[in-house]
Amino acid sequence: MVRVRFITAEGDAVEVEGADGASLLETAQAAGMPLEGTCEGQMACSTCHVIIAKEWFARLPEASEDEEDMLDLAAGVAPTSRLSCQIELEPGLDGLEVAIPAQSHDMRR
Numbered sequence: 001m002v003r004v005r006f007i008t009a010e011g012d013a014v015e016v017e018g019a020d021g022a023s024l025l026e027t028a029q030a031a032g033m034p035l036e037g038t039c040e041g042q043m044a045c046s047t048c049h050v051i052i053a054k055e056w057f058a059r060l061p062e063a064s065e066d067e068e069d070m071l072d073l074a075a076g077v078a079p080t081s082r083l084s085c086q087i088e089l090e091p092g093l094d095g096l097e098v099a100i101p102a103q104s105h106d107m108r109r
């Protein structure tokens with residue numbers, strides 16, 4: 001199992017264990033995080049956007065160009081933003097910390 005710590009938009013920490021090989025998106029959804037993941041990993045939406053903790057970002061495989069393009073359209077992108085459907089859990093990611101962005105309506109304040 002791979003431990004992942006989610007930080008909700010409200011700032012609460014939720015620690016879960018995901019299966020080796022599971023996507024970060026499905027792990028987040030199983031933990032009750034409000035990520036829609038509308039296109040189910042097809043990189044045709046950006047509703048699975050998450051913000052990776054800085055110290056973990058560099059340890060992830062790099063985003064593809066398609067992922068970067070889709071991230072450009074996501075609300076509230078940060079320098080360490082990723083699409084969670086493109087990240088596969090593996091033992092090297094044990095302890096990964098991931099923030100769930102605030103809902104888009106909060107971004108307009």
Ligand code: FES
Pocket residue numbers: 025036037038039040041042043044045046047048070083084085086
């Ligand atoms: Fe649509 Fe990730 S679920 S891009």
